[in-house]
Amino acid sequence: MATDISDMPPAGKLIPRGHGTKECMQTLTELPRTADSVKKFRHQTYPEPGEKRLCYAFVKDPDRSSNTMGVTSKASLQAGALVNPPVQSAFQKRLQDLKDSLYFSKRRAPLGSSHDQSHGLPLGLDPLDKRFGIVNKKDISAGELVSPSEALSPAEEELAATLYKRSHGDYEVGEVIDRNYDWSRFTRDSLYGVPTPHDNSGSGVRTALKWCKNQGNVTMKKLDDFRERNRPQIGKVHDPIEETLYVHINRDHTFGVTVIPDDYSAGDLVQMSGPSAFLECPSWHPGLLVTIRQHLKKNTFSKFGELLDGLNQKGSNGKADPSDVKEILYQFQVPLDQDMAELLIAWSSDPEGGGVVCSDLVGLMNWMEPVSVDISNRVSERMKEPVGLEPSKVVLSDAY
Incomplete structure (x- = not known):
């Protein structure tokens, strides 16, 4: 069945037509109006031609005549009155002079006259008649000096050349400079020094340029010493500070503290030997005290002032009972085990009885001083006969 093509819609998308050239060329009769809520703000920034600038807060105020901002300027003198002031009468001028006479500058330098300097000059010196300086005598002109009209005589030329040499040092080539020495003892042609041998063949110059038979690199001794000191060399120990170190000490000097071994070794620690075989201390040993103080320092215990106050409060007359001392050490959480506490109490105990001396105990523990x-002498005396402690069984625990 044949289909009528005229009834089929055209292909493509229908785009609505907008304003054409004719509508674009026409002038709009009415512009879009600005809203009143916006106009009051624009009126302050962009007022209409011929209108006053008005703050947007006073736009709806009916009494606009009183809405004036700023300060009213008072009327002042006009420029014409300042340039051409009115002529004063004789009375007005005299009255103005009397008013100006009060000023010091008016009396010292009146208008139309020179400054009076006579008060600062010596007595009898007239500034109008007295003249200072030397009167210049008129001589030839500058043109005559540059280009003299007459030729100079030989004597005048020699005098002028001598003066020019003296002022400008302009000597001729090879001319001997005369420094006005006293030649009464020596002649002017005397020679000084030792004659230098001369060879026209130039052998002396060749010797000076080739003075080193063995061709080698020439270096500074300071640079060579620096390289020798800082660069390792084969077969030698590298010691950069050898020169500065062995100036004050001998080469066989050994640094450090010699550690004297005891009868016990690391094997005793590995085999977990008994406390009695750990470390023997027949008398008071400073090494134990150093170990205790280092342990307190490592654990950052520094409440020695509060510890001394607590011990004094617990005891009387600066002494305390050993049981009370152990209780105070426990309350302050002193990082010491029982054996080390017993050792400190034994060192600080009074041999005549009465308990532990608090100041001595804290002085031994205070690693900051x-x-x-x-205290050292008293502890040494006390440890000759240990009180309440067997020195053969002093144990250093794992905490140390």
Whole structure:
């Protein structure tokens, strides 16, 4: 069946037509109006031609005549009155002079006259008649000096050349400079020094340029010493500070502290030997005290002032009972085991009885200050006969 083509819609998309050239060329009769809520703000920034600038807060105010911002300027003198002031009468001028006479500058330098300097000059010196300086005598002109009209005589030329040499040092080539020495003892042609041998063949120059038979690199001694000191060399120990170190000490000097071995070794620790075989201390040993103080320092215990106050409060007359001392050490959480606490109590105990001396105990524990000589002597005397402690069974625990 044949289909009528005229009834079929055209292919493609239908785009609506907008304004054509004719509508674009026409002038709009009415522009879009600005809203009143926006106009009051624009009126302050962009006022209409011929209108006053008005703050947007006063736009709807009916009494606009009183809405004036700023300060009213007072009327002042006009420029014409300042340039051409009115002529004063004789009375007005005299009255103005009397008013100006009060000023010091008016009396010292009146208008139309020079400054009076007579008060600062010596007595009898007239500034109008007195003249200072030397009167210049008129001589030939500058043109005559540059281009003299007459030729100079030989004597005048020699005098002028001598003066020019003296002022400008302009000597001729090879001319001997005369420094006005006293030639009464020596002649002017005297020669000084030792004659230098001369060879026209130039052998002396060749010797000076080739003075080294063995051709080698020439270096500074300071640079060579630096390289020898800082670069390792084969077969030698590299010691950069050897020169500065062995100036004050001998080469066989050994640094450090010699550690004297005891009868016990690391095998005793591995085999977990008994406390009695761990370390023997027949008398008071400073090494134990150093170990205790280092352990307190490692654990950052520093409440020695509070510890001394607690011990004094617990005891009386600066002494405390050993059981009370152990209780105070436990309350302050002193990082010491029982054996080390017993050792410190034994060192600080009074041999005549009465308990533990609190100041001596804290002085031995205070690692922030050195042990005083008095405490050290007292502890040494006490440890000759240990009280309440068997020195053969002093144990250093794993905490140390």
